[in-house]
Amino acid sequence: MKLVILGVGGMGAITLSKIIAQMCIEKDIPVRSSEIHGMAKKGGLVEIQMKIGSGKSGVVLKKTADFAIVLDKEYEDYAKSYLKNGEKGLITLTDEEKVWAAQELGDVRFANAFLLGRFIKNQSIFDKDDALSVLKGFKFFDKNKISFERGLS
Amino acid sequence: MKLFLSGNEAIAFGLIAAGVRFGVGYPGTPSSEVLPTAMEISKKYNINGFFEWSVNEKVAFEEATASSIAGIGSFVVMKQVGLNVAMDPFMNTALVGSPGGLVVVVADDPGPHSSQTEQDSRFLAFFAKIPVLEPATPKEAYEFSKFAFSLSKEFEIPVMLRTTTRVSHSREDIDVSINNNLRAKAEFKRDVDRFAATPHFRFLLHKQLNRKVREISNLEWYSDFEEYFEGDLLIITSGISFAYLYDIVEENRLQNKLKLLRVRMPYPLNVEKLKERVKGYDRVFVIEEGYPVIEMQLGNREQFRGRLTGDVPQEGELTIDEIKKVLGRIGVLSLENEEPLNPPFKRPSLCPGCGHRSAFYAIKKAFKNEAIYTGDIGCYTLGLNLNAVDTVHCMGASVSFGFGFDRVYSIFGDKDKPVVATIGDSTFFHSGIPPLIDAVHNYSKLILVILDNSTVAMTGNQTTPANEFSQSGRRTKPIVIEDVVKAIGVDFLRVRDAYDMDGMIEDLSEAQKFTLNNSSPAVLIFRHPCVYSGEGLKNNVRFRKVFVESNLCTGCKVCVKQFECPSLIYDSESKKVFIDFTTCIRCGQCVVSCPFEAIKVEK
Numbered sequence: 001m002k003l004v005i006l007g008v009g010g011m012g013a014i015t016l017s018k019i020i021a022q023m024c025i026e027k028d029i030p031v032r033s034s035e036i037h038g039m040a041k042k043g044g045l046v047e048i049q050m051k052i053g054s055g056k057s058g059v060v061l062k063k064t065a066d067f068a069i070v071l072d073k074e075y076e077d078y079a080k081s082y083l084k085n086g087e088k089g090l091i092t093l094t095d096e097e098k099v100w101a102a103q104e105l106g107d108v109r110f111a112n113a114f115l116l117g118r119f120i121k122n123q124s125i126f127d128k129d130d131a132l133s134v135l136k137g138f139k140f141f142d143k144n145k146i147s148f149e150r151g152l153s
Numbered sequence: 154m155k156l157f158l159s160g161n162e163a164i165a166f167g168l169i170a171a172g173v174r175f176g177v178g179y180p181g182t183p184s185s186e187v188l189p190t191a192m193e194i195s196k197k198y199n200i201n202g203f204f205e206w207s208v209n210e211k212v213a214f215e216e217a218t219a220s221s222i223a224g225i226g227s228f229v230v231m232k233q234v235g236l237n238v239a240m241d242p243f244m245n246t247a248l249v250g251s252p253g254g255l256v257v258v259v260a261d262d263p264g265p266h267s268s269q270t271e272q273d274s275r276f277l278a279f280f281a282k283i284p285v286l287e288p289a290t291p292k293e294a295y296e297f298s299k300f301a302f303s304l305s306k307e308f309e310i311p312v313m314l315r316t317t318t319r320v321s322h323s324r325e326d327i328d329v330s331i332n333n334n335l336r337a338k339a340e341f342k343r344d345v346d347r348f349a350a351t352p353h354f355r356f357l358l359h360k361q362l363n364r365k366v367r368e369i370s371n372l373e374w375y376s377d378f379e380e381y382f383e384g385d386l387l388i389i390t391s392g393i394s395f396a397y398l399y400d401i402v403e404e405n406r407l408q409n410k411l412k413l414l415r416v417r418m419p420y421p422l423n424v425e426k427l428k429e430r431v432k433g434y435d436r437v438f439v440i441e442e443g444y445p446v447i448e449m450q451l452g453n454r455e456q457f458r459g460r461l462t463g464d465v466p467q468e469g470e471l472t473i474d475e476i477k478k479v480l481g482r483i484g485v486l487s488l489e490n491e492e493p494l495n496p497p498f499k500r501p502s503l504c505p506g507c508g509h510r511s512a513f514y515a516i517k518k519a520f521k522n523e524a525i526y527t528g529d530i531g532c533y534t535l536g537l538n539l540n541a542v543d544t545v546h547c548m549g550a551s552v553s554f555g556f557g558f559d560r561v562y563s564i565f566g567d568k569d570k571p572v573v574a575t576i577g578d579s580t581f582f583h584s585g586i587p588p589l590i591d592a593v594h595n596y597s598k599l600i601l602v603i604l605d606n607s608t609v610a611m612t613g614n615q616t617t618p619a620n621e622f623s624q625s626g627r628r629t630k631p632i633v634i635e636d637v638v639k640a641i642g643v644d645f646l647r648v649r650d651a652y653d654m655d656g657m658i659e660d661l662s663e664a665q666k667f668t669l670n671n672s673s674p675a676v677l678i679f680r681h682p683c684v685y686s687g688e689g690l691k692n693n694v695r696f697r698k699v700f701v702e703s704n705l706c707t708g709c710k711v712c713v714k715q716f717e718c719p720s721l722i723y724d725s726e727s728k729k730v731f732i733d734f735t736t737c738i739r740c741g742q743c744v745v746s747c748p749f750e751a752i753k754v755e756k
Contacts, residue, residue: 006496017324021157025326031157032290033324045496055403056290057396058323059473062493064404074497081494108735 001052001125002060003089004082007071009037009044012109015138016069017048019116022134023126024052034058045075052125067091067123069115091118100150105143113144117151128152158327160294160320164230164258165190166329167298173228173256174202174337175220177213179583180612181232182267183318184260188230189615192625198331205623206615209548209583210235214242214257221251221311222348223339226302230258233274238548238584240277246311247281248358249347254306256298257283257313260321263442264470269530269547271468273443278313279420282362284369285313286418289396291325297417304375308365317442318470319393370421378430379415382408386485387431388438389447389457391416397473398440401480410485416441422450431456438464440479442471502538505720506693506738508651508681509533509604513541514716514746515657515679516573516602519665524571525562527554529585531577532611533604538717542575549584551576555599556592563598571600571665578605578634579617586637589674593642598668600661601676603634604651606683614686634678643676651681652694654745684738696739698755701730705751716746 003020007013017033024031029052036047049060060082067089068079076092083089093111101111113135120131135144158166164187168176176191178184191204203220207213210231217229229239236243236259246255259274278285284304288297298314305312346354370376382402388411390398395415402411414430416422419441428451431437439448439459448459458464465471465479474493481488503510513536516526528534528542529551536542544554555574562570576585581603592599609615616624618632638646645667647660657679664675682689708728713721720737723730730751741754 018157021324021326025155025157031326033157034319035159035322035324044499044501047496056399057319057393057473058325059319059397059400061404061473078494078496 001067001123002065003050003052003067003069004060004065004079005048005050005069005071006075006079007046009046011046011071012112013046013048013071015109016112016115017050019112019131019134019138020050020052020119022137023130026133027126027130029053029125032056032058034060065089067119069119071111071115089122091115091122101147105147110140110143110147113147114151117148117153121152154330155326155328157324158291158295158329159186159322159324160288160291160316161186161260161322162190163291163295163325163327163329164298164314164316165194166327166331167295168228168256168302169194169200169202170330170332171226171299171302172332172335172337173226173254173302174200174335175217175225175227176202176204176230177207177216178230178258179207179210179213179235180609180615181235181260182612183262183316183321184230184232184235184258185612185615186321187258189624194331196625198333200331200333201337204625205627208618210239211242214239214246217255218242218246218249218251221253221255222249223341224253225337225339226254226306227251228256228258228302231260232268233259233261233272234268234270234547235259236274236277243277244281247283248355248362249350250309250358250361251305251311252309252342254302255311256301256305257311259313259315261315261317261443263317266318266470269545271443271470273446274313274315275419275446276444278315279446282366283311283313284366284375284418285315285420286375287315287392287416288320289392289415290320291323292327294320295327295329300374304369304372308369310362310365310369315392317393366421370423375418376423376426377417378427379413379417381413381415382411384409384411386410386438386483387412387414387434388440389414389416389427389431389451390440391419391447392442394440394442394471394476397476401473401477401486405486407485416447419446420450422447424450427451438479438483440465440471440476500538501535502717502719503532503535504685505718505736506684506740506742507532508606508679508684509536510539510716510718511654511681511742512602512604512651512657512679513539513575515654516575516661517541517715519658519661520571520573524573525558527551527558527572527574529574529576529580531580531609533575533577536575539715548580549576549588552585552588552592552599552601555601556588556595556597559598560595569598569669571668572598574599574601575604576601577610578603578607578619579609581634582618582632586641589638589643589676590641592674596672597674598672599674600664600668601674603638603676603678605634605678605680606689607680608683608686610683610685614683638676638678644671644673645675646678648678648680651679652740652742654742684740690738693738694740696741696754696756699732699737699739699741699743700753700755701732702751702753703729705749706730707749707751709748711748712743712746712752716743718743
């Protein structure tokens with residue numbers, strides 16, 4: 001499986017990639033990623049490409065990805081250019097979800113667990129429990145769980 | 154245990170597992186994560202060692218060389234331009250050798266993404282005649298680190314481990330182990346013919362070095378070539394290019410078209426052995442990230458095609474897309490003509506609330522377009538956006554450029570030209586002090602502004618010599634910048650918080666008067682903690698509300714252009730500026746930038 005995660009600096013996109021990687025490690029599936037971030041610390045594009053179960057490099061080419069997870073809809077068109085089947089596999093964080101995470105849970109970064117839920121729902125390698133067992137190792141498990149389950153539903 | 158590690162983290166794990174107990178360096182993208190990882194491992198697993206930042210790469214290199222001469226397994230880490238700074242000890246350590254083992258970790262930045270050059274450090278390994286290993290993946294970075302150290306120890310020769318941005322910043326699941334039972338013992342064996350050699354003995358050391366290199370070029374594993382696939386077209390490759398080629402072959406099912414010959418050690422390359430492997434091929438392509446290091450050693454431009462023959466681009470990063478284009482031109486891969494979609498461009502900018510922005514704004518208010526602005530390497534290079542940086546060259550050059558400009562304008566100019574140099578605190582320690590000595594000694598009229606945020610911000614907030622604790626948590630003696638400046642003999646020194654706009658403008662104008670009347674440099678320290686650090690943000694001024702009063706905003710965009718904070722957004726529909734609350738830290742520094750007083754704060 002190939003996926004890309006597109007976020008902006010400070011949103012926690014890299015953490016999301018690490019959570020997915022940890023699920024792979026626990027299932028003994030090889031996993032690789034490649035991170036690209038620009039010079040701007042805050043607000044700049046953070047791009048993570050991931051290969052699960054194949055390849056030597058972590059690089060994902062255009063039109064080959066199974067999933068594109070987008071944390072800022074400004075990058076949605078760019079994200080689509082990675083997908084292999086049109087818009088299938090596109091997971092975008094909407095403004096409503098962003099505001100919900102920031103207001104209800106207290107930090108916009110909890111939206112990553114929501115996206116994880118959406119991702120889990122749309123593929124078959126990992127199930128709900130795989131994700132929860134990794135999330136348990138992170139801070140604020142209670143809030144992450146709420147956000148995750150909302151993504152799953 | 155299996156961990157998801159970046160190439161840089163993997164190097165730290167590999168080196169410590171191999172027995173390295175002393176590591177130093179200077180931060181620089183893409184190398185910065187190696188040393189902090191070593192600090193963390195050492196703390197977490199109770200490893201008795203020393204892992205700390207040095208003041209610059211030259212000093213780091215010498216410290217690591219001494220440690221190695223005393224028998225301790227050592228490494229030094231830097232980015233490619235850092236190796237230029239360390240060139241002097243680098244060349245000599247190659248000759249003298251490294252009894253306890255010394256791995257020189259250098260991260261190159263083809264592209265370049267965040268550097269002033271895209272030089273290839275493998276060439277410098279070649280130049281110094283030391284072996285260089287080139288991992289293609291984080292997993293290999295872990296393994297090759299161990300191979301590098303054991304080779305270094307066995308032959309008492311420094312060994313370079315060369316990575317590139319894509320290897321350093323990729324991640325992979327890696328099975329790592331920790332060795333915390335090692336008993337290291339410092340023992341310097343006096344040998345003046347070697348460690349204090351006169352020129353005559355240097356010749357003998359050179360002879361020994363040549364012998365080591367010859368032996369290493371025949372060593373099993375190091376001089377071996379990995380072979381992949383069964384095609385008719387042969388490609389010699391190394392490093393990240395190998396990983397890309399491997400993936401291209403697998404994904405495009407080119408197994409019957411291409412054959413890859415992978416080099417682990419680009420220098421010393423066993424050319425005879427390699428030529429044996431390519432017999433019968435009329436044309437062999439060499440695809441390697443960086444300069445044509447392997448290609449050049451092979452000679453024969455008819456048979457070996459690559460960067461030197463123009464078959465591979467001669468500059469820029471050799472991305473997977475570029476390699477696909479090369480294969481397209483050779484005719485083994487059909488390419489789509491479609492231009493790839495790029496992400497929307499965003500100009501890099503200082504963070505909202507950064508004290509450097511306020512300092513540059515003050516500098517620009519004081520000197521307008523009258524001065525020459527010499528800048529330096531760090532976040533504050535982005536003073537470019539405020540038109541307060543005219544030159545950026547290399548670490549410390551703001552001061553020496555400032556000296557040079559002032560001197561030629563004094564002698565050859567029509568009239569005096571103010572010269573304002575800006576340098577960060579860490580860069581000042583790194584290489585700003587010697588040129589300031591020159592400026593003072595020669596009565597330069599330079600105005601030097603030290604932008605002090607007490608951290609190496611650009612590369613991820615590493616510690617500086619001014620901090621009370623080192624990054625690994627050791628108590629350290631803080632070096633006080635103003636004491637250094639005064640000790641050099643600077644007679645005009647002012648220290649100011651970079652959020653004090655009026656104060657800074659006053660200091661700058663006083664400084665100009667002083668330099669003109671006294672023909673002597675003035676130094677201003679504009680200090681404000683980095684708001685990108687947790688501590689800096691927590692303690693920063695924070696208004697209850699910062700907002701644009703819409704009816705007062707004329708849409709002139711003066712704030713956006715002159716203050717250039719990314720939180721000030723011009724809305725082309727309403728023709729007004731508004732503040733982006735998702736990025737604004739409510740410092741209120743932008744208030745001064747509105748000519749109509751439309752930006753307001755509420756306490």
